[in-house]
Amino acid sequence: MYLPPFLWMGLIWHTSAIQGSGENFDKITGFDKLLHIVAYFSLCGLVTRVLILQEWSQSLRSDSLRLGAALALAFGILDEIHQAGVAGRSSSPLDLLADLAGVMLYVGVHFILKRI
Numbered sequence: 001m002y003l004p005p006f007l008w009m010g011l012i013w014h015t016s017a018i019q020g021s022g023e024n025f026d027k028i029t030g031f032d033k034l035l036h037i038v039a040y041f042s043l044c045g046l047v048t049r050v051l052i053l054q055e056w057s058q059s060l061r062s063d064s065l066r067l068g069a070a071l072a073l074a075f076g077i078l079d080e081i082h083q084a085g086v087a088g089r090s091s092s093p094l095d096l097l098a099d100l101a102g103v104m105l106y107v108g109v110h111f112i113l114k115r116i
Helices: 003-016 021-025 031-053 058-062 064-084 093-115
Strands: none
Touching (some): 003 064, 031 058, 064 093
16 A cells, blocks of 8 residues: 555656766757656555555545645655756756645645545
């Protein structure tokens, strides 16, 4: 149950550590932002799922969506800082906004599906 979010974070971290890999997506305008949205939509979902399914704290379960969103965004900030130190990569506020868009998209979908 706990492994999927950590595996996903590891994949994000590893991908952002590849030197110069950001240059590959510059040819397709906006494609890198789409990848950020998908990655952080998924991360928010995985973290929220763990918090919903955990059994040791009712307060974590009831605040799972808020906490999942905050943790996913915090990881996005950490990853942008990490990426700034990788040769051929850069840290961008637009990337962080795309991360936030992915998180907020998950929150919106979660609310819609919960009402159905």
